[in-house]
Amino acid sequence: MSVVITGVGAVTPAGTGMEPLWQSARDGVAQLTTIDRFDASDYACPVAGQADFDALAELPSRFVKRTDRFTHLAVHAVRQALAGAGVRIGEEVAPERTGVMVGNVLGGWEFAERELRKLWTDGPRAVSPYQATAWFPAAPQGNICIDQGIKGPARTFVADRASGAYALIGGAEALLRGRADVVLAGGVEAPLSPYGWLCLETSGLNAKPRATLAPHELYRPFDAGHTGSVFAEGSVFLVLERREHAERRGAVIHGELAGWGVSSDGYMPYYTVEPTGQVLGRAMRAATERAGITGGELGAVLGHGSAIPFEDVTEAYALREAFGSVAERLPFTVPKSGFGHLLGAAAPADAALALYGMRDGLVPPTVNLDRPAPGVDLDLVRGSARPVRDWEHTLVVSRGLGGVNACLLLRR
Template identity: 80%
Template sequence: MSVVITGIGAVTPAGIGIDPLWDSARDGTPLVGAIDRFDASEYACDAAGQAGFDARAELPSRFVKRTDRFTHLSVHAVRQALADARVTVGDQVTPERTGVMVGNILGGWEFAERELRHLWTDGPRAVSPYQATAWFPAAPQGNICIDQGIKGPARTYVADRASGAYALIGAAESLLRDRADVVIAGGVEAPLSPYGWLCMETSGLGAKSRASLAPHELYRPFDAGHGGSVFGEGAVFLAMERREHAERRGATVLGELAGWGVSTDGYMPYYTVEPTGQVLGRAMRTATERAGITGADLGAVFAHGSGIPFEDVTEGYALHEAFGARAGQLPVTAPKSGFGHLLGAAAPADTALALRAMREGVVPPTVNLDRKAPGIDLDLVADAARQVSGLEHTLVVSRGLGGVNACLLLRR
């Protein structure tokens, strides 16, 4: 029994859908720019990946008024994923056999900030009655279920930057346990509000603006000038099914989630990671073993590539821990440096790109990788996309604060 992906929906800084995201990643097009959503001039980093999505043009105005932007992004991306999979809840699958898994970190601070401002300036009666339901991380999950009439298993995963990967794993496990026939899984983040952006700044994970670099040059995974992530907003969701269910209804299979592995560093201080890469390496190895392959069968790695120096270096250590000498021969890339780290949506975005990469036989480049950082012994894809023959298996790496690790093994 295997789990396959049959549809993809995306709202990202590249635009609407997987095609513009793939085109920009393959071509190494930089999409990070100066924040124009609010005045970010006093922040350490005033650059982000911004999605040009107009919710009022795509969704009912009443719905937009009572929900936050991260819910808007999610609902629209899920609609795309279901359309791409040619699934209508209540037709190809019953509501009770349809599930939703969402990864998110911050919740909906754009809505919350506005209403808290009303509270302090105009008093309690000025606060929207939807404040209580609009901001919390599970809001997209609930609104997706309402929008699509879904009544099956539904969960929200909050595991820092690995949240989206955990959502995909949760979907696969629900399908294999026969708790659902179709699960919509992915992640979303909308960090572009003054308080949300302050949370990212105080996390210590973000890059800092530099006079010598343009906004789109700040995010530099594995580069000697790496100094942290530049974050972005977006939602990416996948329609997932058991293979036999997909084949029975004549669906187009985009790829298989053939294996996964999770681990937790349990390392202090909590804001760093285990320094040898052994624990992350174990999650990588578990993912390949679950898929029934070895490192010799891997065709490429979509790295977490946070641009945080100790995370970049230990990710390289982990690949060597998991795959030995083969690690130095694997094409490794982190295309998110072109459009921004999407936090809860980062792993689903990498998964969508990896599926397309296997189909095209092309690994997209890591943007802004000019000179490899010391201590990183990897075959990094830089400058331009690379043709890779026989690209049958790809590893997607995701990790969160405190060493929460999740790795996904995809099969073409």
């Protein structure tokens, strides 16, 4: 019994839909810009990936008014994914047999900040009654269920930057355990508000601007000049089904979520990883073993690529721990360097890009990778997309603060 992907929806700095995201990643286009959503001049990193998405043009005005931007992005991405999969809930699949799994990190602070400002300036009666339900990380999950009439298993995963990977794993496990026939699994993030951005800044994960670099050059995974991540807003959702269910309804199958592995470093509080990469490597190896393949059968690896020097180097260590000398021959790339790290939506975006890359036989490049960092002995794809023949399997790496590791294995 296998889990397949039959639909993808996306709203990212590259545009609306997966084709714009794939084309941008394939061509190595840099989408990062100086933040114009609010005044970020006093922040250490005033650069982000911003999605050009007008919620009022796509969603009912009353819905937009009572929900945060991260919910808008998620609901629209889910609608795209369902349309692409040809799934009509209540017709091809029962509401009780449809699930939702969402990855998110920050919640909805654009709405919350506005209402809390009213609380302190105008008093409690000025605050929207939807404040209590608009900001918390599970808000997209609930609103997706309401929008689509879904009544099956639904969960929100908050595991730092690995949140979206855990959502995909949760969706696959719900299907394999027979709890649903279709699961909408993915992630969403809308960090572009003064407080949300401050949370990222104080985390120490943000890139450090330099006078010699333009905004779009700031995110540099595995480059000798790496100083941290440049984050972005967006949402990516995949429609997951058991293969026999998808085939029975005549769906187009984009690929298979063939394996996954998780591990926890537990190295020290609020730190990302232990220094050898052994524990992350265990999650990588578990993903390939579950899929019944070896490291040598991988066509490419889409790395976590935070551009935090210690994380980049230990990610390279982990690949060698998992696959030995084979690791040095695997095409390795971090396409998110072009459009920004999507936090809770990062792993779903990488999974979707893996599907499109295998479809076209092209590994997208890592943008801004000019000179590999010391200690990174990998086959880094840079400059332009690399053709790969007979590309059947892709490893997607995801990790978060506190040592949370989650790896996905996509099969063509």
